[in-house]
Amino acid sequence: MKYFNRDQSWVEFNARILNEGMRKDNPLMERIKFLGIVSTNFDEFFEVRIASMKRAIADGTAEEGTEKILSKISERCHRLIGHLYDELHRDVMEELxxxxxxxxxxxxxxxxxxxxxxxxxxxxxxxxxxxxxxxxxxxxxxxxxxxxxxxxxxxxxxxxxxxxxxxxxxxxxxxxxxxxxxxxxxxxxxxxxxxxxxxxxxxxxxxxxxxxxxxxxxxxxxxxxxxxxxxxxxxxxxxxxxxxxxxxxxxxxxxxxxxxxxxxxxxxxxxxxxxxxxxxxxxxxxxxxxxxxxxxxxxxxxxxxxxxxALVGIPAVFEPWKTFSPMKKSNKSVWELVESGDRLIFLPYESFDPVTKLIESAADDPKVLAIKMTLYRTERNSAIVKSLIRAARNGKQVTVFVELKARFDEERNISWASQLEKSGAIVIYGIVNLKVHGKAMMIIRRESDGIRRYVHLSTGNYNAKTAKIYSDLALLSTNPEIANDITLFFNLISGYSALQTMKQIAVAPINLKSRLLSMIKREAESSTPENPGMIVAKMNALGHEEIIDALYEASRKGVRILLNIRGICQLVPGIPGQSENITVVSIVGRYLEHARAVYFKNSGNEEIYLSSADWMPRNLDRRVELLFPILDKKCFSEIKDDLMMYFDDDTHSSILQSDGTWLPAPAGGKFSVQKQLHEKYRMQNEIAKKKAVEFKIRRK
The missing domain is CATH 3.30.1840.10 (Polyphosphate kinase middle domain)
Structure with missing residues (x-):
């Protein structure tokens, strides 16, 4: 077998969430949340994927074997949904x-x-x-x-x-x-x-x-x-x-x-x-x-x-984990902090507040001339959108790319777009036949030495609500090359512009896929038995056959490939002569793993990229997505360490087998990557506290 079926793979992802809902070591109300997620996930799955398959069968455009696959999916869904309600009815209600x-x-x-x-x-x-x-x-x-x-x-x-x-x-x-x-x-x-x-x-x-x-x-x-x-x-x-x-x-x-x-x-x-x-x-x-x-x-x-x-000693919910923001401990302004060097934000271990405050500051700062950003999904009472509205009313040039085709968020996005337009902002309603899924913001500010561009790029949405439960990575930077590339990106999606040469950024559907294929091929060609190549990637879903084939070829050349895939994975690992050097893990825990990142060993000239895109046909071929590098050495080291940590998890991980089943971590595991990341950023926060300037009164 060369590829797993996409929809069957998705059903198995929901099975892994169900397993979290059935774990007796999870607090009861958290188990109820997991069961609720399984239920809503299945609703969306039937409304979108099953509906699409049924429509294709009805109009005669379905691929060969679709009816057989649909029958297998139905059988598996019946079994899983039965387990869901057995758990809810038998165990959860009795424990309340x-x-x-x-x-x-x-x-x-x-x-x-x-x-x-x-x-x-x-x-x-x-x-x-x-x-x-x-x-x-x-x-x-x-x-x-x-x-x-x-x-x-x-x-x-x-x-x-x-x-x-x-x-x-x-x-x-x-x-x-x-x-x-x-x-x-x-x-x-x-x-x-x-x-x-x-x-x-x-x-x-x-x-x-x-x-x-x-x-x-x-x-x-x-x-x-x-x-x-x-x-x-x-x-x-x-x-x-x-x-x-x-x-x-x-x-x-x-x-x-x-x-x-x-x-x-x-x-x-x-x-x-x-x-x-x-x-x-x-x-x-x-x-x-x-x-x-x-x-x-x-x-x-x-x-x-x-x-x-709750009775003493029996928690109903997870112990609260505080979010941290070392940027808060500094006496510098938000502009000085970003200007002093690239800043990495790892949500939800670190707070989303710096992003919100950056836009709030920009709305009222007389030195800010313009704000440009993309909006895909945001919350109902978004402070960010309100700041954009205020910025426009304050006379700043505000340009917002609102994606009206974000499924199930269309109504909210239409409402925000209308309010933004009324405030004087320029609103662009996406691109014909493409969804704008890339997450980017740029603030243009006049300073004493000229115009400076402050850039925020992220793997996740501008949504303060999901930022508390989704694990995402974001970069704040004033790097001139990145800022110039993002300027070209905004021009590309707002007007008539052929893709100009970008030094750092890749954009789907233009050159992001080809850039990935080129880097995977480079890793394969430079790999030797004495110095094997290495690729480490983290994403929500992997299903693009060209990318999978390139990974197979790299595996055959001896490249060690570690994949952390939360949901759909159509790549078949562990097949001799095809993918024996590929390991696939999935982490399902208290936070939804949502970040996309990829590491290339590159013969010792290591590279790390973050992206808004999963490696799926829709992302690489039918959406506007961004891939951007981590150039700052400190940020690079942070992400590399964090990426590798996921493969040590033995409490909430599952390993994909060559037959399509997922082998969960055995009971009794000690290492939770999410818990470890929380502890890591807590310690960083403590260090930042100690470094903060303290004013002491001199006494006699």
Whole structure:
């Protein structure tokens, strides 16, 4: 086998996250988070990848073997999702009381709780519910919402009074109710003592929903949710591009169904499930019958209560790790700090604050003339975007490249783009047929000796929220060659410009892939038995066949290749004559590994590059991405040490086998790379404190 299947490899990545959710040495609320991530990951996987495969099969454009692969994926997904809900139902719910929190089913309500739930239903829930009849055809069900199907029959003696209804002679009938998205799904109940009790809004509606159908009895009821196709294109040439994107967002609720998830269902519901699946155009393998609540990610709201009420010695969440920023300990201005030498920021061990503060300072600094940056994904209440808006209002030239095609963030990006334009900023809505995924910012400032350009380049987004949980690397620099290259980059993506010669930076889809291939080939050609070459790379996904083939060739030439791949890996390691010199590890821990970096031994003239791009066809061929070098010796040494550290992890690592399975680290491991990195940057912070200038008062 030369390449693993991309989608099967992704499913195995989700399996590794599931393993973290099942680890008993992880705190309970962290396990719930991992289970919630698995659930939302599968939603997106079905909405995008499975939808794409189904569409290709339907229109006859699918590659040979797609249906067989789809069947294998379905079988594996059913097994994993079964494990997910078994874990949630069997272990997690039973352990919650250790943390002063207990889930109470309606069958276990006390009289006080039943009275509370009944009143809550009548006052808070009932006015929001709209039961929908199903005679003739089923109503439309938007994707990712939770519905309840009630099977009802008319009570004897009431029949004639309802004869005016269509189909009144038919019994039983089905009515559908959407659970209101405006209400929390976790409902706290009155309880005696210190233990906090909760139930689900689903359970309350199931229990008291009979009042929705006066004159009818409820024979059975079940919960369900639907995943719909979200992999829809947009007319890139449209003169009304924003309106076209808004149409895409709206159409996701009306696209074809790809998965039906049912909960609280019994044997009596099977006929209804089959009818519902048939109405949605789904086969039985597209139906997932689960135990427990839909969308377990909603359980995250109990975290604060669980952490507060946990029994002594049993943590509910990970011990908090403080983020550090040695730059804070200096008495220099932010401009002086960046100007004094390249600065590396390793999130989330180091704080994102210097980046936020740099842009905030630029917005109000009279010496700042212009700000240019790319925005791919940012948070809802972004301080960075607010600073850009303020900078534009303060008369600075602000140019922002807002990528409207960032899937599932389109609506937010459209809103930010509109606000930026209203403030006077120049907004560029991406590039036709390409996504701008590169992360770059440049601040142009007039100083006593002329114009100076301050550059920030990153492997991750300008998002202060994800910066606390995503592991990313970023560079702050005033290096003239890098600044000049980034100036050319911004000109390239904003106007009519052929790619001019860049001394340090490579740009996809123009020359980034060819640069990588050239460096891999160089490593292979210089490798000897006495002095073998070495490549160490870290990324989210590896699936570009040209890159994989180049790595195979380098392996055959004796190059030692260490790959740290968080998710998809289509490269097959450990095959004699092909990849016996390649090792692939994956780290899944408390932080999401998101940084992209690559090291080349280069016959002793070592090089390290950071990048926004994974080694996937979409990144190297269909996106605007950046690859940039680490030139500063201190920064270089830091990254090299950190890269190598990942291959020593024996607590949260898995090693890819040649048959496609992942071998997890055995129990009892001692070295966690994420914990070690936190300790490393904590120590650096302590050293920075000691170096900070102290003013001492001289006394007699």
């Amino acid at each position: 009381p250790k943390f002063g929190v207990r889930y109470i089913s309606v069958n276990d309500f006390s009289e006080q709780q039943r009275a509370f739930a009944g009143t809550f239903f009548q006052n808070e829930i009932f006015p929001l519910l709209t039961p929908l009849r199903s005679e003739g055809r089923f109503p439309h069900f938007p994707g990712n919402e939770v519905f309840i199907a009630f099977k009802v029959s008319m009570i004897d003696g009431v029949k004639n009074q309802s004869a005016w209804l269509d189909g009144a002679e038919k019994s039983p009938r089905v009515s559908f109710v959407q659970i209101p998205r405006s209400l929390e799904r976790i409902i706290w109940l009155p309880s005696d003592g210190d233990e906090k009790h909760f139930t689900m809004i689903d359970d309350i509606i199931l229990e008291f929903g009979t009042s929705l159908f006066p004159g009818f009895s409820v024979e059975s009821a079940m919960l369900f949710s639907i995943d719909r196709d979200a992999d829809m294109g947009v007319d890139e040439e449209s003169s009304q591009f924003i309106e076209a994107m808004e149409d895409v967002i709206a159409s996701r609720h009306n696209s074809f169904a790809v998965r039906l998830i049912c909960s609280k269902c019994s044997e009596e519901d099977e006929e209804l499930i089959c009818t519902l699946a048939e109405n949605l155009g789904l086969s039985d393998e597209d139906v997932y019958r689960i135990k427990g609540p839909l969308h377990p990610e909603d359980f995250s709201v109990v975290e604060e209560t669980a952490a507060r009420n």
